[in-house]
Amino acid sequence: MTMAYDGHLFHGFQMQPNQRTVQGEIEKALQKMTKGKRVIVEGSGRTDAGVHALGQVIHFDYPGNVIPADRMILALNSMMPMDIIFKECEIVSEDFHVRYSAKGKWYRYRVSLDRFVNPFKRFYTGHYPYPLEVERMQIAAKDLIGTHDFTSFAASGGQIIDKVRTMYYVNIEKDEKENEIVFDFICSGFLYNMVRILVGALLEIGNGKRPVDDFPRIIAAKNRQEVRETAQASGLYLYHVFYDELPKKYRQDLDL
Structure with a gap:
């Protein structure tokens, strides 16, 4: 999924205890969607506190039934705070990695x-x-x-x-x-x-x-x-x- 966010009120992308992070907000939403299962989100880069993104890319393995890409983007955007927006979504092959596959x-x-x-x-x-x-x-x-x-x-x-x-x-x-x-x-x-x-x-x-x-x-x-x-x-x-x-x-x- 490709996303944009205003980094001003985030303590960076990567999950940190007792801090508001981009990864934390996404995983919190996914945990609600999976009724309590933790879904680990991988980002293409770990932006620092105050840094923004117009084209951050993430991937995750969603458990259970396959959700079509168009429904996934609707579901997540409906649960995101105002400083995060998902722009694109696609289902990729098992060997894709958001960080290691980047050119x-x-x-x-x-x-x-x-x-x-x-x-x-x-x-x-x-x-x-x-x-x-x-x-x-x-x-x-x-x-x-x-x-x-x-x-x-x-x-x-x-x-x-x-x-x-x-x-x-x-x-x-x-x-x-x-x-x-x-x-x-x-x-x-x-x-x-x-x-x-x-x-x-x-x-x-x-x-x-x-x-x-x-x-x-x-x-x-x-x-x-x-x-x-x-x-x-x-x-x-x-x-x-x-x-x-x-x-x-x-x-x-x-x-x-």
């Missing part, structure tokens, strides 16, 4: 450039009220494309040992109407806080605090201390998960 993930990050924090955006964008040169960030982002060890962009606390990933696509544009910078990253997989750390470094480059060609040095260092900044959770969105081969328009790595 790539797309995260989007939005940064407001307003001088003061907009009260209507404060939970849905990051905030950076300093001078920025978008072109500097666009040039720097080219050095992220390809297969690299992203250790320098992984926060402590992650469980993954192998930190080599392939970055397929990075796009940075200014949304003039909203006065925001929009960052898009498509990668084979993301490490803990990786997108927020990348955005933090790119903002420093855009502001002139870092040189445009700093990413090769940072990547080679394999040291988290090289990038201290981590952008706020509020601007991050899990935008899409790819289960088929990525379209060529999102494969900037093929041009290397």
Whole structure:
């Protein structure tokens, strides 16, 4: 099932004791539908507290009689709180896994450039009220494309040992109407806080605090201390998960 949620009032996706989580809300609804049986929900990614999703994907094994996909989406949406909505539903083969079957993930990050924090955006964008040169960030982002060890962009606390990933696509544009910078990253997989750390470094480059060609040095260092900044959770969105081969328009790595 593909879903969207407003992460502001959630303590992340993953179930945690005595905390409101996305997984917890879904499993609570499924337990009602199965009259008390626990159904374990797997997510394509474990978004943190305050992080949003437009294209999170989950799977679960529903016990008992098969419920058609159209009825499942109606049933779950009728039981969801206002900050969760299911958008698509399909019955998949036994060998499908929402995380391991993914070919790539797309995260989007939005940064407001307003001088003061907009009260209507404060939970849905990051905030950076300093001078920025978008072109500097666009040039720097080219050095992220390809297969690299992203250790320098992984926060402590992650469980993954192998930190080599392939970055397929990075796009940075200014949304003039909203006065925001929009960052898009498509990668084979993301490490803990990786997108927020990348955005933090790119903002420093855009502001002139870092040189445009700093990413090769940072990547080679394999040291988290090289990038201290981590952008706020509020601007991050899990935008899409790819289960088929990525379209060529999102494969900037093929041009290397």
